[in-house]
Amino acid sequence: MTEEEAQAWLHAEYDVSRETWQRLETFIALLRDEMQRQNLISQASADSLWARHIVDSAQLLRYAPAPETGQTWLDLGTGAGFPGIIIAILTPYHVHMVESRKRRVEFLSHVVDQTGIGDHANVIGDRLENVESFPADVISARAFAPLERLIALSHRFSTENTVWLLPKGKNAVRELKGLSPKRQKMFHVEHSLTDPNAGILVGKG
Template sequence: MTEQEAQDWLRANFDVSRETWERLEQFLALLAEEMQHQNLISKSSADHVWDRHVVDSAQLLLHAPKDGSDKIWMDLGTGAGFPGIITAILGDYKVQMVESRARRIAFLESVVTKLGLTEKALVFGDRLENVESHPVDVISARAFAPLQKLLSLSHRFSTENTVWLLPKGKNAVRELKGLSPKRQKMFHVEQSLTDPEAGILVGIG
């Protein structure tokens, strides 16, 4: 997927107003500026940011409940803002971003303020273990921890209706097979739109 194809895909699959598009572009400008001070995304992917990061994040919304109003989306290890910031810009969820690294916390908080997302996005600047338990509707994690550890750390935020959206790259099937049979039944694998060899674990419960 080229950068132009990635932008075309976003416009075709989401109701992208001029204000929303300007927010996306402003976020990427802030990201590029901050990359001069800390390594937020790999330099090899910086020239393909719409494909490798924006669309890669936005596609998760296709597997989430359609009406996100008043629903909570928790993103674990948000890092540079993928998928947390993208979800807050494109979706109508209340997004909670968990990030423990101080410089990335500062970046995310700055982005939330500068993009006017304070009503939709909140940064938990701490380790997940220190975040108080509360039920959420969606849990995402793009590069947080191996699957077994991820589930062990975050299950206390889930209910029987919580949707899990876990991009796992080429290791999706292998990591899924490492779970107990009961937990395996929670998930199925969806192919990533941005990488034909990558999978997204989608689960409920």
């Protein structure tokens, strides 16, 4: 997927408003600026930012419930803002972004402020183990921890209706097979739009 194809897909899939597009561009500008000070994404992927990061994040919405008022999205290890910031820009989900690294917390907080999404997005600057439990409608994690540990740490935020959206790259099937049979039944694998060799683990419960 080229950068032009990625932008066209976003417009077609989500009917992105002018204000929303401006927020995406503001975020990109902030990200590129901050990359001069800290290693947020690889330099190689920076040239394919729309495809490798923005659409890669936005595609998760295809498997999430249609957002309603008050619904919560818990994003673990948000890092440079993927997918948490993108979800908050594109939807009315109340997005809680958990990130323990101080400089990234400061960056994410600045992005929330500058893009004007603070009414439904917040950054939790702590380790997940220290975060008080609350029920999440969606739990996502792009590069947080191996699958077994990820579920063990975050399962207390889930209900029987929680949707799990976990991009796992080329390791999706292998990681899924490493779970107990009971937990394997929670998930299935969807192919990523941005990388035919990558998989997204989609689960419920």
